Amino acid sequence: MYREVNALVGAVAVALKIETEQVVRAIECGAVAMDLQADERGEHFIAVSYQGKTARIYHGAVHHAPTEPG
16 A cells, blocks of 8 residues: 555645655645545546645546636
């Protein structure tokens, strides 16, 4: 199960565009919210959020929330 946890932490780091060490610290203190969900097509993903950043982690892909032009 170590590989799966490592892969999840790495995917969260990519999704949130932060370092893996920061992900681990944020998870340990409860600052990262993760929820298993399904989209409108029935595809499962992990919804993650941290400090205003949100993303969906699908098997093999990361989808970021649309951002408004600066």
